[in-house]
Amino acid sequence: MNPPIKPIVTRFPPSPTGYLHIGGARTALFNWLYARKTKGRFVLRIEDTDAARSTSESVDAILESLEWLGIDWDDGPYFQTRRYHIYDEYIEKLIESGHAYYCSCTPDEVDAMREEAKAKGLKPMYNGKCRNLNLKKGPDTVVRLKTPDSGATVVEDIVKGDTAFRNSEIDDFIIRRSDGSAMYNLAVVIDDITMGINTIIRGDDHLINTPKQMLIYSALGADMPIFGHVPMVLGSDKTRLSKRHGAMSVGEYRKMGFLPDAMINYLVRLGWSHGDQEFFDRAELIDVFDLEHLGRSASMFDTDKLMALNSKHIQKKTPEELAGPLLFHLNDLGIEAKNDAFTIGAIQTLQPRSKTLVEMAEGAAFYYKDEVEYDKTAADKFLLPDMLPVLEKSAEMIDTLDPYTHEALETVFKFIIEETGHKFGKIAQPLRVAVTGTTVSPGIFEMLLVLGKEKTIKRIRKAVRFIQDKA
RNA sequence: GGUCCCAUCGUCUAGCGGUCAGGACGCUGGCCUCUCACGCCGGAAACCCGGGUUCGAUUCCCGGUGGGAUCACCA
Numbered sequence: 001m002n003p004p005i006k007p008i009v010t011r012f013p014p015s016p017t018g019y020l021h022i023g024g025a026r027t028a029l030f031n032w033l034y035a036r037k038t039k040g041r042f043v044l045r046i047e048d049t050d051a052a053r054s055t056s057e058s059v060d061a062i063l064e065s066l067e068w069l070g071i072d073w074d075d076g077p078y079f080q081t082r083r084y085h086i087y088d089e090y091i092e093k094l095i096e097s098g099h100a101y102y103c104s105c106t107p108d109e110v111d112a113m114r115e116e117a118k119a120k121g122l123k124p125m126y127n128g129k130c131r132n133l134n135l136k137k138g139p140d141t142v143v144r145l146k147t148p149d150s151g152a153t154v155v156e157d158i159v160k161g162d163t164a165f166r167n168s169e170i171d172d173f174i175i176r177r178s179d180g181s182a183m184y185n186l187a188v189v190i191d192d193i194t195m196g197i198n199t200i201i202r203g204d205d206h207l208i209n210t211p212k213q214m215l216i217y218s219a220l221g222a223d224m225p226i227f228g229h230v231p232m233v234l235g236s237d238k239t240r241l242s243k244r245h246g247a248m249s250v251g252e253y254r255k256m257g258f259l260p261d262a263m264i265n266y267l268v269r270l271g272w273s274h275g276d277q278e279f280f281d282r283a284e285l286i287d288v289f290d291l292e293h294l295g296r297s298a299s300m301f302d303t304d305k306l307m308a309l310n311s312k313h314i315q316k317k318t319p320e321e322l323a324g325p326l327l328f329h330l331n332d333l334g335i336e337a338k339n340d341a342f343t344i345g346a347i348q349t350l351q352p353r354s355k356t357l358v359e360m361a362e363g364a365a366f367y368y369k370d371e372v373e374y375d376k377t378a379a380d381k382f383l384l385p386d387m388l389p390v391l392e393k394s395a396e397m398i399d400t401l402d403p404y405t406h407e408a409l410e411t412v413f414k415f416i417i418e419e420t421g422h423k424f425g426k427i428a429q430p431l432r433v434a435v436t437g438t439t440v441s442p443g444i445f446e447m448l449l450v451l452g453k454e455k456t457i458k459r460i461r462k463a464v465r466f467i468q469d470k471a
Numbered sequence: 472g473g474u475c476c477c478a479u480c481g482u483c484u485a486g487c488g489g490u491c492a493g494g495a496c497g498c499u500g501g502c503c504u505c506u507c508a509c510g511c512c513g514g515a516a517a518c519c520c521g522g523g524u525u526c527g528a529u530u531c532c533c534g535g536u537g538g539g540a541u542c543a544c545c546a
Contacts, residue, residue, distance in 0.1 A: 013546090015545090015546050017545095017546080047546060048546095049545090049546075050545055050546060052545085053545080053546085054546095107543090107544065110543095110544090118472090121472090121473090122473085123473055123474075123542075124473090124542075125542095142544060157476095160475095160476065160477090163475070163476075164475095165474075165475075166474085169473085169474060169475095169542095173543095174543085174544055176544085177544040178544060179544080181544090183543095183544070183545090183546095184545070184546050185546095187546095188546085203540090204475090204476060204477090204539090204540065205539095205540055205541070206540095206541095206546095207475065207476065207540075207541085208474075208475060208476090208540070208541045208542075209541080209542095229476085231476080231477070231539085231540095232539070232540075234538095234539080266483095269483065269484080269495090270483065270484095271483090271484095273483090273484055273485065274485095275485065275494085276484085276485060276493070276494040276495075277494090277495095278483090278484090278494075278495050278496085279495095295483095295484080296476080296477065296478095297476090297477050297478060297538095297539095298476090298477070298478095298538080298539060298540090299482085299483060299484090300482060300483080301482095301483095302482050302483065302496070302497085304482085304496055304497055305482075305483065305495075305496040305497080306496095307496085308495080308496055308497085309495095309496085311508095311509090315509080350508095351509095352508060352509045352510090353507060353508035353509070354508085355508090363507090413505095423505095424505055425504090425505055425506095426505090427505080428505030428506070429505070429506065431505085432505075432506060438506090438507095439506055439507080440506055440507045440508085441506070441507075442506095442507085442508090443505070443506090444505055444506090445505090
């Protein structure tokens with residue numbers, strides 16, 4: 001008889017002390033992907049026990065970023081500050097069972113112990129003074145876990161392998177402060193136990209306190225979860241990612257015009273691999289993600305590669321999928337655009353040449369402007385008197401087109417080329433400047449088509465007047 | 472400093488004893504071309520060092536070096 005297979009339950013536990021940053025997003029992603037892949041559950045828990053640094057604005061920002069990334073949770077968000085009574089319950093159990101004890105040493109006394117140990121060349125630790133005093137709860141007592149002083153605790157880490165820590169290195173750490181609130185290690189373990197978390201993937205900055213947490217699991221007789229510690233994401237100077245490395249919150253990347261799918265694709269490849277494959281869409285990722293191919297070494301965040309991936313994702317999307325996000329960025333440029341056929345057409349012409357949505361919005365701006373503004377250098381170079389016949393003739397001929405199609409436009413310019421003797425290469429740039437104001441844009445025909453007959457003629461005629469006025 | 476982790480092109484990585492060490496980004500030569508891109512073809516570019524183990528090490532073991540993390544009544 002096969003035992004029932006337990007569903008995988010993972011979690012993401014950010015502390016709301018700032019925005020969701022790249023590293024956090026990546027661990028959230030790993031946990032989420034693994035839960036989705038195994039048809040398990042993904043729990044969101046807010047670790048807000050640090051009253052001084054936690055803010056509700058941060059909570060909102062983190063939730064918003066997760067939603068934007070499309071990382072959804074099945075359970076939560078739970079808030080640790082609302083669970084103190086649960087921690088108390090377990091702390092009492094620990095005291096009753098002799099695994100924890102009250103300690104009346106003051107912070108100053110403990111500092112002195114550390115200094116003393118350091119002076120002797122030992123690791124600064126609490127010396128266990130109150131360990132066997134059997135103290136009762138007092139006004140300023142903390143609760144400490146009675147940790148074994150011999151043997152070793154080994155973390156069977158699925159990414160780092162077995163890692164052993166001597167128990168003599170671990171002192172009787174505090175699990176409840178003198179103000180009665182639970183400490184981090186205790187709260188985390190109790191939460192993970194009570195929420196049924198059985199798979200913990202987190203940054204390897206947590207590897208070192210994992211043995212402490214394991215000691216709590218043991219003292220409680222609870223099942224040990226599976227641990228996997230993924231390496232940190234570093235900045236370009238190979239130090240831990242921080243403000244000075246430029247943008248690090250996922251909100252900023254959204255503003256810079258990145259697609260959530262590209263973000264996810266990039267993040268997952270930073271420390272995980274699937275052979276040589278670089279491009280993944282969401283469904284595919286869920287399908288092929290695994291824990292076996294998580295990397296063991298730290299990696300640097302590379303915006304160029306993110307950019308390249310973003311441009312590929314932009315190309316793979318349908319214009320309809322891009323319209324909503326693009327409108328957001330057009331709006332940032334002060335352009336009022338609608339999700340209509342005109343915008344869809346504009347997107348189609350810009351899709352292959354935009355690395356970000358910001359670029360796309362900037363490139364699309366000319367479509368929406370009432371008046372074309374000429375770039376000085378472009379106008380000086382291309383809006384010249386010898387182009388007057390070409391521009392006048394094209395405006396005149398386009399005016400007669402019905403229907404206004406790609407083929408019709410081609411015919412017009414084929415005629416003008418023959419008539420004037422100019423090569424298309426000679427007239428394309430002046431035309432482009434007339435219509436967009438700049439020398440860079442989508443292909444002439446597709447662009448004129450999207451712009452529409454009326455606007456096209458109007459802009460060409462404006463260029464004609466511009467050249468005449470200049471002369 | 473103690474403890475722990477890590478080490479393949481500049482960067483992200485594949486590799487799981489025998490490979491011309493593969494891919495991607497970036498860089499670069501060319502093609503395509505109405506601009507910019509896309510796309511296509513080509514190039515330069517890596518196994519940190521020293522010992523072992525082995526017929527044979529990028530791969531396994533040890534040491535060194537380098538980088539990172541962590542040492543709270545923070546999380």
